[in-house]
Amino acid sequence: MPALSVSSLSKTYRTGLLRRSTVRALDGISLAVEEGAIFGLLGPNGAGKTTLVKILLGLVRPSAGTARLFGRPAGTPAARHRIGFVPENHRFPGFFTATQTLHAYGRLADVPRAERNDRIPHLLDRLALDGRGDTKVETFSKGMLQRLGLAQALLNEPDLLFLDEPTGGVDPVGRRAIRDIVLELRDEGKTIFLNSHLLSEVEKVCTQIAILRDGTLVRRGRVEELTAVDRVYDLVATSVPDSLLNTSELPLTPGPDGSSAASGLDQYRVHADDRATLNAVVDRLRSAGVEIESITPLRQSLEDYFIDVVDSPT
Amino acid sequence: MRPLLGLVLITFRELWARKIVLGLFIVSSLVLLAVTFALNLDVVEGSLAGIRLFGQEAAPEDMGGEDAPPLTLSRVVVAVESVVAGVAYWIGILLALFASASLFPDLQSDGRVELLLSKPIGRLNVLFGHMLGVWSAIGILAVYLLGGVWVIMSLKTGVWNPRFLLSLLLVVGMFAVMYAAVMLMGVWTESTALGLIVSYGLIFISMVLAAADQIGPTLGPVGGPVFWGLYHGLPNFTEVTQIVSTLAKGEAVSSWYPFVSSLLFGGAAYAVTGYWFVRRDF
Numbered sequence: 001m002p003a004l005s006v007s008s009l010s011k012t013y014r015t016g017l018l019r020r021s022t023v024r025a026l027d028g029i030s031l032a033v034e035e036g037a038i039f040g041l042l043g044p045n046g047a048g049k050t051t052l053v054k055i056l057l058g059l060v061r062p063s064a065g066t067a068r069l070f071g072r073p074a075g076t077p078a079a080r081h082r083i084g085f086v087p088e089n090h091r092f093p094g095f096f097t098a099t100q101t102l103h104a105y106g107r108l109a110d111v112p113r114a115e116r117n118d119r120i121p122h123l124l125d126r127l128a129l130d131g132r133g134d135t136k137v138e139t140f141s142k143g144m145l146q147r148l149g150l151a152q153a154l155l156n157e158p159d160l161l162f163l164d165e166p167t168g169g170v171d172p173v174g175r176r177a178i179r180d181i182v183l184e185l186r187d188e189g190k191t192i193f194l195n196s197h198l199l200s201e202v203e204k205v206c207t208q209i210a211i212l213r214d215g216t217l218v219r220r221g222r223v224e225e226l227t228a229v230d231r232v233y234d235l236v237a238t239s240v241p242d243s244l245l246n247t248s249e250l251p252l253t254p255g256p257d258g259s260s261a262a263s264g265l266d267q268y269r270v271h272a273d274d275r276a277t278l279n280a281v282v283d284r285l286r287s288a289g290v291e292i293e294s295i296t297p298l299r300q301s302l303e304d305y306f307i308d309v310v311d312s313p314t
Numbered sequence: 315m316r317p318l319l320g321l322v323l324i325t326f327r328e329l330w331a332r333k334i335v336l337g338l339f340i341v342s343s344l345v346l347l348a349v350t351f352a353l354n355l356d357v358v359e360g361s362l363a364g365i366r367l368f369g370q371e372a373a374p375e376d377m378g379g380e381d382a383p384p385l386t387l388s389r390v391v392v393a394v395e396s397v398v399a400g401v402a403y404w405i406g407i408l409l410a411l412f413a414s415a416s417l418f419p420d421l422q423s424d425g426r427v428e429l430l431l432s433k434p435i436g437r438l439n440v441l442f443g444h445m446l447g448v449w450s451a452i453g454i455l456a457v458y459l460l461g462g463v464w465v466i467m468s469l470k471t472g473v474w475n476p477r478f479l480l481s482l483l484l485v486v487g488m489f490a491v492m493y494a495a496v497m498l499m500g501v502w503t504e505s506t507a508l509g510l511i512v513s514y515g516l517i518f519i520s521m522v523l524a525a526a527d528q529i530g531p532t533l534g535p536v537g538g539p540v541f542w543g544l545y546h547g548l549p550n551f552t553e554v555t556q557i558v559s560t561l562a563k564g565e566a567v568s569s570w571y572p573f574v575s576s577l578l579f580g581g582a583a584y585a586v587t588g589y590w591f592v593r594r595d596f
Binding site: 013054057058059060061077078080081083084085087088089090091092093095096104105107108109110112152162 | 320321426
């Protein structure tokens with residue numbers, strides 16, 4: 001059973017005084033996220049990411065389609081028992097201390113007092129907020145607030161965690177700390193649904209991504225598969241004779257980084273239309289005495305891939 | 315049950331963290347201290363022999379007019395309790411509305427509502443928990459002031475006026491009615507200012523509606539029914555003052571209609587609020 005699934009999900013907002021204007025935020029989205037995945041939801045502003053997350057959490061009602069969390073209809077209290085959520089710009093009552101905040105929101109998450117008493121000191125310690133338990137939340141920095149938000153989301157030991165821009169406005173050290181925690185949670189088997197604009201962060205932690213554009217799902221899959229450039233490979237080998245380069249016989253060009261003096265190896269790029277061509281290149285190079293160190297599919301950065309996708313004509 | 319209780323506690327704490335509620339508590343404490351120490355009643359064999367206010371002698375015979383009935387101990391008790399109940403009703407409710415008006419719009423604001431509604435608690439329970447939290451915070455203030463005055467006056471004089479305690483219920487009940495208007499505006503517009511304007515406006519209109527017997531018959535075939543429709547449909551805040559005063563005097567209330575019709579308005583406003591709150595997108 002997937003941790004979450006949506007099927008033909010659509011949402012149209014009605015706006016204006018007489019609610020006659022409409023805005024189509026989601027248009028027939030279908031996707032599923034398996035348990036244990038770190039799933040990144042990407043898209044430009046206005047693509048419908050926040051609407052999708054809000055439907056899954058029950059904050060927004062879909063116009064059509066279904067959304068389920070662990071098989072239960074999304075938005076019901078029963079479905080929310082197994083989830084944790086860190087909103088982008090969450091606000092806690094400032095007069096609470098960190099410990100009081102966690103007790104208050106733990107109570108809302110239906111966590112018994114004895115369990116709260118056990119978990120809160122541990123969570124404060126894990127999120128580098130130990131020693132801050134008695135400090136009023138209104139004095140917290142942005143990074144500390146984000147970590148406190150993560151603590152409240154983890155208090156009920158959720159199986160599925162929604163993170164909406166968890167590192168937004170956080171300094172690099174805090175960002176690293178949050179990323180490390182996300183990876184720890186992945187190792188614990190939690191499913192994580194990450195909504196972020198920071199593509200470098202997404203690339204570092206997510207196993208799968210989906211890209212929304214104008215309310216529709218335009219790409220989804222594993223990060224390494226999506227970012228692999230079709231039929232282009234990086235080859236590292238001993239020096240290839242000039243006679244073999246840039247010829248019609250071999251689709252081989254010098255790589256962008258050139259030779260690596262330290263290892264005595266050179267980099268090349270192979271443009272093979274199919275597997276047979278790739279193998280033919282390898283055979284020709286071997287017969288010419290070239291020693292091959294590695295051949296890897298060329299990958300572009302997630303940011304480049306994302307921009308290609310969202311800028312491409314519909 | 316635990317999430318509901320959690321929301322009640324958060325709302326309660328949030329209201330009590332406001333300076334204006336703290337101010338109401340301090341003023342209530344001063345009133346209780348004044349009633350305890352500043353108002354001295356000399357009672358001799360069950361009768362009032364003298365009154366001293368802040369140490370100044372005020373002979374009972376000086377306190378009424380020439381035609382006024384003799385000032386008895388029970389009349390002094392009634393007078394003190396009436397004044398406190400009247401002030402608590404008008405000033406207390408106006409200030410309590412002012413203090414609490416932003417709570418519901420705040421609850422629905424970005425960053426707060428997501429945290430709340432992502433928890434395993436239904437929206438109606440969120441609404442109910444919020445209402446209970448606000449009512450209980452204001453109720454405790456009312457019990458502290460009115461109950462305190464009742465206990466102190468009764469212990470000092472031996473005159474126990476149990477009907478006065480009903481006025482406490484009226485104060486909390488009418489606050490709940492007027493808060494329904496604040497919440498209705500809150501769920502509709504998320505505006506604190508509009509909630510206050512509407513609730514204070516209803517109180518102002520109730521002053522006009524209190525003169526329904528005089529105004530109604532003068533309004534003609536169209537205006538008359540409209541006026542009476544407003545009278546029966548809107549909270550009769552001003553007329554309930556009379557009930558509070560009657561209860562404070564220890565007398566029987568001849569008609570509870572103004573309070574009952576106000577409660578009906580409050581119930582309807584809460585029902586509409588609940589309907590909207592459950593259906594709306596955040």
